[in-house]
Amino acid sequence: MNEKNLSDTSCPIARGVAGIGDAWSMLILRDASLGLTRFDQFRKSLGIAPTILTRRLAMLTEEGLLEKQRYSERPPRDEYVLTSAGRDFLPVLILIGAWGRRYRGEGKLTQYLDAETGEEIEPVAIDAVTGAKIGTRAIRIVKPE
Amino acid sequence: MNEKNLSDTSCPIARGVAGIGDAWSMLILRDASLGLTRFDQFRKSLGIAPTILTRRLAMLTEEGLLEKQRYSERPPRDEYVLTSAGRDFLPVLILIGAWGRRYRGEGKLTQYLDAETGEEIEPVAIDAVTGAKIGTRAIRIVKPE
DNA sequence: GAAGTCACTATCAAAATGATATGAACGAAA
DNA sequence: TTTCGTTCATATCATTTTGATAGTGACTTC
Numbered sequence: 001m002n003e004k005n006l007s008d009t010s011c012p013i014a015r016g017v018a019g020i021g022d023a024w025s026m027l028i029l030r031d032a033s034l035g036l037t038r039f040d041q042f043r044k045s046l047g048i049a050p051t052i053l054t055r056r057l058a059m060l061t062e063e064g065l066l067e068k069q070r071y072s073e074r075p076p077r078d079e080y081v082l083t084s085a086g087r088d089f090l091p092v093l094i095l096i097g098a099w100g101r102r103y104r105g106e107g108k109l110t111q112y113l114d115a116e117t118g119e120e121i122e123p124v125a126i127d128a129v130t131g132a133k134i135g136t137r138a139i140r141i142v143k144p145e
Numbered sequence: 146m147n148e149k150n151l152s153d154t155s156c157p158i159a160r161g162v163a164g165i166g167d168a169w170s171m172l173i174l175r176d177a178s179l180g181l182t183r184f185d186q187f188r189k190s191l192g193i194a195p196t197i198l199t200r201r202l203a204m205l206t207e208e209g210l211l212e213k214q215r216y217s218e219r220p221p222r223d224e225y226v227l228t229s230a231g232r233d234f235l236p237v238l239i240l241i242g243a244w245g246r247r248y249r250g251e252g253k254l255t256q257y258l259d260a261e262t263g264e265e266i267e268p269v270a271i272d273a274v275t276g277a278k279i280g281t282r283a284i285r286i287v288k289p290e
Numbered sequence: 291g292a293a294g295t296c297a298c299t300a301t302c303a304a305a306a307t308g309a310t311a312t313g314a315a316c317g318a319a320a
Numbered sequence: 321t322t323t324c325g326t327t328c329a330t331a332t333c334a335t336t337t338t339g340a341t342a343g344t345g346a347c348t349t350c
Contacts, residue, residue, distance in 0.1 A: 001168050001307080010255045013175050013238050016245030023146050023166030030158050034286065039297050049339045054298065064248070075347035077296065085248045091270035091279040092244060093158050095237050100161030103209070103230045108289030110155045114275055115283035121272040123279055125236035128267040130259055134236040138260035141179065144253035146338080184328050194308045199329060220316040222327065 010144050016092075019063040024048060024056050026093065029065065029082075033090045037079035065089065091123075098123040155289050164208040169193060169201050171238065174210065174227075178235045182224035210234065236268075243268040 006018035020026065024046070031045050043053055057080055060066040065086035068078045094112070101109055112121050125134040151163035165171065169191070176190050188198055202225055205211040210231035213223045239257070246254055257266050270279040 006168070007249065010253055011175070012242040012245035012250065012254050014172060014245070015249035015254075016241035017168045017171050018249070021166075021168035021171055023151070023162045026162050026166055027159060030156070040295085043297095049341085050298065051300090052337090052339065055337095072296095072347095075296075075345090077347095085244075087280065088247065089244060092237060092240050094279050095240055095270050096161035097157040099230075099234060099237060100157035100159070102233070104152065104160035104163070105157065108155055109157050109160075110289065111287040113285040113287060114272060115285045117275065118285075119274050121279075121284065122274050123270055124273045125240050125268055125270050127259060128269045129264050130262065130266075134239050134266075134268055135232065139266065140258040140260040140263075142256040142258060144255065185326085188328095194310090195329065196309090196331090197307065200306090217316095217327095220314090220327075222315095 019059065020065065020089070022056075024052060025060055026096070028053075028056055028060060029086060029089050030093050032066065032080065032082050032086060033093065037081055039080075042080075060086070094121075094123045095125055164204065165210065165234070167201075169197060170205055171241070173198075173201055173205060174231060174234055175238050177211065177225065177227050177231065178238065182226055184225075187225075205231070239266075239268045240270060 001021075006014050009015065020029070027046055028042055031042055036042055036045060039050075039053065039057070042048070042057070043050060046053070048056075057066065061068055061080065064083055066080045067083050069081050071077055071079050097112070113119060114121050126132060127134060127137070130137065146166075151159050154160065165174070172191055173187055176187055181187055181190060184195075184198065184202070187193070187202070188195060191198070193201075202211065206213055206225065209228055211225045212228050214226050216222055216224050242257070258264060259266050271277060272279060272282070275282065
C-alpha cells in the first residue's frame, strides 16, 4: 500500500492508519492489551503463520507500539510489551469492538466489563471540549497552509 | 488474511476488524465521511489504482458500510453513500486521527474544529456508564460459554 | 541423551496489489 | 458527424505479500 506517502499527508487519520492499518497488527495490539507478550502466545491466540507474525511484530516494534524486552538471558528470549503509544491505541480497539458488537454482533460475544462495578462498558467517543458524542455535531475541516 | 474465521470469533474487535481492517478501506470511509461519493473523487483523493478502488468499494458495499445509489440514468452513473453502519464508523476514524496527531504529528496537520464553537475537537473514548476514559479503569473480559 | 520449549527462519505456492492501458456509455463541441 | 471529455469502471500482467509447512538453534527438563 506504500506507507511512505501516507505518512506525508497532513491528515492525522491517514498517519494513524499508516503502519498499523492492517488486521493482523490490530489483533496483535488487542492481544497485547489483554496481557500477551510472547511470540507463541500471539501465534496460538491468532492462528497466524510464524512468518507473518515475525514481520508484524517487527513492524509494530519499528513503529514504536511494541518494545522488545529480554526476559531470559539463557536461553536468550525476548518478549513484546506495549509502549505508551501502544497502550494509547486501546481506545481505538475498544471502539472498533463497540462497532463490531453493534453491526456484527450475531451470536455470543465476549463482554467487556468494568472491573470495579461489574457492569458492561459502553464505549463512546466524545469531544472532551463540548462533551458531545462524535458525529452529533458538525465538524469543520481546516487543511494546513 | 482469511476473513471467515475472523468473523466467527466471539471477539467484537476481531469482528469489527474483519472486512474493514485495511488501510484503503479506512481511508475510503474517511473520504466518504467528508462527503465524497464518486469513484473519481476517491481515486483522485487517494491516488489509488482503479482496480483496487473497485474492489474496495465493492467490499465496503457488500459489508454494508456503503450503498450504491444511481444518480443518473443516462448515462448510468452510481455513487457511493455511507449507510448508518458506515456513518457510525466515523468515531473510530476520528479516534485514530487523535492517536495519529499525538504520535505521528510532525509537521502541519489538518485540524478538526467544532463547526459551532470553532474550537479544535479533542476526541476521547469514554465508558458512558462510568464516564471514565477508556484505559483508566481496569477491564474484565468475559468470554462466552 | 531424548524430549520438550520457545522464538524464530527457509521454502515456496497462492493470492493480493498496483501501474498502465483500455472500454463503455454517454454529452457537448467543432 | 467525428472528436473530445467525463465517469465508472475492467484487462492485463509484473511485483509484492501472504500464509502453510517444515526445520533450526539455544537452551532446559526428564
